[in-house]
Amino acid sequence: MLETLTRVPPDPILGVSAAFQKDESPDKVDLGVGVYKDEAGKTPVPRAVKRAEQEMLAAQSSKTYLSPIGNPGFNAQVAALTLGSDLAGRKSDLALAQTPGGSGALRLGAALLVAAKPGAAIHVSDPTWANHIPLLGNAGLQIEKYPYYNASTNTLEFERMLSTLDALPAGSPVLLHACCHNPTGQDLDVGQWTAVAEVLARRRLLPFLDMAYQGLGEDLDRDAASIRIIARAVPELLVAVSCSKNFGIYRERTGLLAVLTAGSEPASIVSGQLGRLARTLWSMPPDHGAAVVDRLLSQPDLRQDWMTELQHMAHRINFLRTLLADRLSAASGRDFGWIKRQRGMFSRLPLAPEQVILARDAHHVYMAPDGRINIAGISPANVERVAAGLAEVMKQ
Numbered sequence: 531m532l533e534t535l536t537r538v539p540p541d542p543i544l545g546v547s548a549a550f551q552k553d554e555s556p557d558k559v560d561l562g563v564g565v566y567k568d569e570a571g572k573t574p575v576p577r578a579v580k581r582a583e584q585e586m587l588a589a590q591s592s593k594t595y596l597s598p599i600g601n602p603g604f605n606a607q608v609a610a611l612t613l614g615s616d617l618a619g620r621k622s623d624l625a626l627a628q629t630p631g632g633s634g635a636l637r638l639g640a641a642l643l644v645a646a647k648p649g650a651a652i653h654v655s656d657p658t659w660a661n662h663i664p665l666l667g668n669a670g671l672q673i674e675k676y677p678y679y680n681a682s683t684n685t686l687e688f689e690r691m692l693s694t695l696d697a698l699p700a701g702s703p704v705l706l707h708a709c710c711h712n713p714t715g716q717d718l719d720v721g722q723w724t725a726v727a728e729v730l731a732r733r734r735l736l737p738f739l740d741m742a743y744q745g746l747g748e749d750l751d752r753d754a755a756s757i758r759i760i761a762r763a764v765p766e767l768l769v770a771v772s773c774s775k776n777f778g779i780y781r782e783r784t785g786l787l788a789v790l791t792a793g794s795e796p797a798s799i800v801s802g803q804l805g806r807l808a809r810t811l812w813s814m815p816p817d818h819g820a821a822v823v824d825r826l827l828s829q830p831d832l833r834q835d836w837m838t839e840l841q842h843m844a845h846r847i848n849f850l851r852t853l854l855a856d857r858l859s860a861a862s863g864r865d866f867g868w869i870k871r872q873r874g875m876f877s878r879l880p881l882a883p884e885q886v887i888l889a890r891d892a893h894h895v896y897m898a899p900d901g902r903i904n905i906a907g908i909s910p911a912n913v914e915r916v917a918a919g920l921a922e923v924m925k926q
């Protein structure tokens with residue numbers, strides 16, 4: 531029976547990593563995979579995570595099952611961190627489920643939407659994170675796109691985005707990147723989020739916010755302004771939270787789906803549905819990462835230490851943005867000031883696929899096929915080389 535299966539094309543981003551590993555040049559630079567890198571090019575486990583991990587393991591007396599919706603302490607802590615204390619205080623209106631990473635939260639949220647309205651279409655930004663489309667689509671949602679980014683001007687297509695949202699049928703789910711848009715790095719400002727919130731409320735649309743980089747743009751609260759502004763305007767909202775990047779626990783698969791509902795009765799119904807759906811998807815989420823995050827956030831000294839390290843990561847990314855933009859502008863004679871205005875780990879360079887290949891083959895600079903670069907892969911040591919190589923490629 532398995533002979534009916536066809537070969538899956540290689541994953542474009544993982545293919546970049548594999549090609550990078552094979553390259554023997556000492557000058558090679560990896561701007562492909564979306565993980566944070568420090569000054570030494572490493573993806574470290576934050577100090578506070580290490581300590582929380584040791585304490586948690588020492589205190590753990592059983593590994594018996596929890597439940598399909600996971601660790602209630604983790605769920606409450608992460609909901610407060612992301613939604614803010616006002617919203618997290620509306621406990622009875624919230625349904626929370628611990629999930630395997632942000633991807634699990636997106637998948638569970640999509641399953642909830644399909645259960646509520648089979649055949650529903652979700653509207654995603656153009657462009658969006660490449661995995662959004664299969665993750666949400668394989669759950670049974672139709673995918674539609676709204677205008678988001680103008681790759682010729684490297685700016686947000688805000689008016690077109692707003693007018694498209696304003697014309698959607700009532701009840702339509704809309705996926706929004708809460709901060710640090712992947713792949714463009716182009717976020718909305720507070721005024722723009724307020725205008726989007728007004729349209730979502732007036733058109734009775736259902737926002738589904740994807741929060742994968744909280745704390746890596748500006749800081750924990752400013753990065754979550756989108757969620758808090760929208761939650762004040764609408765009765766219902768879904769948030770998929772990933773703890774992978776900001777806690778540095780990628781492979782521990784730690785995330786949360788938070789669903790804000792219009793009252794305690796719908797919240798209890800949604801909570802039951804989340805448990806049922808999780809049971810059919812993965813039965814129960816993995817414990818370790820969530821137990822560590824719960825311990826870290828509930829201990830003031832660990833929490834403070836983590837926040838300091840996270841703030842350092844965000845500052846470093848923003849410093850590298852300035853460095854790259856200035857060097858690239860100087861090397862190419864073109865304006866790359868827009869890289870400084872974007873946030874998070876990614877920006878997308880205006881390169882054709884052939885230019886991306888040329889950057890790799892002639893200059894050992896590796897990036898995603900659509901020109902997306904991981905800013906954290908830049909360093910003061912490699913920036914001149916990267917800028918000179920990219921400027922050369924852009925002349926071709």
Ligand SMILES: Cc1ncc(COP(=O)(O)O)c(C=O)c1O
Pocket residue numbers: 564630631632633634659707712740741742772773774780784785
């Ligand atoms: C926009 C976005 N959402 C969600 C995720 C999922 O993260 P994870 O499943 O690794 O927690 C990612 C990871 O790269 C992402 O970039």
